[in-house]
Amino acid sequence: MSTLTAHFDVPIGPDSPRTCRKAVVGVLIVWGYADDAWAEDVAVVVSELVTNAVQHGSGSVVLGLEAYGNQVIVSVADGSSVLPRRRDPDSRGGRGLMLVEALTHRWHIEEHEGGKRVRAELRPYPDLDDPALRVGTVR
Numbered sequence: 001m002s003t004l005t006a007h008f009d010v011p012i013g014p015d016s017p018r019t020c021r022k023a024v025v026g027v028l029i030v031w032g033y034a035d036d037a038w039a040e041d042v043a044v045v046v047s048e049l050v051t052n053a054v055q056h057g058s059g060s061v062v063l064g065l066e067a068y069g070n071q072v073i074v075s076v077a078d079g080s081s082v083l084p085r086r087r088d089p090d091s092r093g094g095r096g097l098m099l100v101e102a103l104t105h106r107w108h109i110e111e112h113e114g115g116k117r118v119r120a121e122l123r124p125y126p127d128l129d130d131p132a133l134r135v136g137t138v139r
């Protein structure tokens with residue numbers, strides 16, 4: 001079993017969250033992670049992290065995806081060193097990181113090239129067969 005990886009530069013704009021949701025779900029399907037309910041949670045996590053990077057972060061935004069067996073990690077990096085912080089929800093928001101926490105196994109922030117990267121480890125993929133094994137290698 002090997003780790004599958006994908007990274008891409010996020011086009012910045014009002015469509016960033018939607019574009020990233022579609023891209024991530026598409027790549028995961030190609031890799032064999034096609035469970036609908038699980039993918040819906042992944043899409044929410046991607047949406048919230050990308051929205052945060054675009055709204056509160058700065059510089060270029062890079063989205064990463066790593067899959068190893070049932071474990072899948074989504075990461076979103078931006079160029080601002082200001083760190084995301086959970087805050088009490090109010091009429092202007094504060095629900096994004098709450099959702100990320102609820103829908104992931106765990107998440108953390110790490111330094112990344114002068115800015116930071118938020119890494120979210122998703123709930124284990126529910127299918128007992130290892131999806132990554134379905135990604136073939138050329139003989």
Ligand SMILES: Nc1ncnc2c1ncn2[C@@H]1O[C@H](COP(=O)(O)OP(=O)(O)OP(=O)(O)O)[C@@H](O)[C@H]1O
Nearest residue numbers: 052053056057082083084085093094095096097098
């Ligand atoms: N990428 C980021 N860079 C800098 N600050 C961030 C980043 N992501 C989140 N934050 C900070 O963490 C706070 C909490 O984020 P959270 O997503 O929970 O709420 P929100 O973005 O303010 O509102 P909502 O997501 O509900 O629309 C933000 O208000 C912001 O101050």
Ligand SMILES: [Mg+2]
Nearest residue numbers: 051052096097
């Ligand atoms: Mg937010």
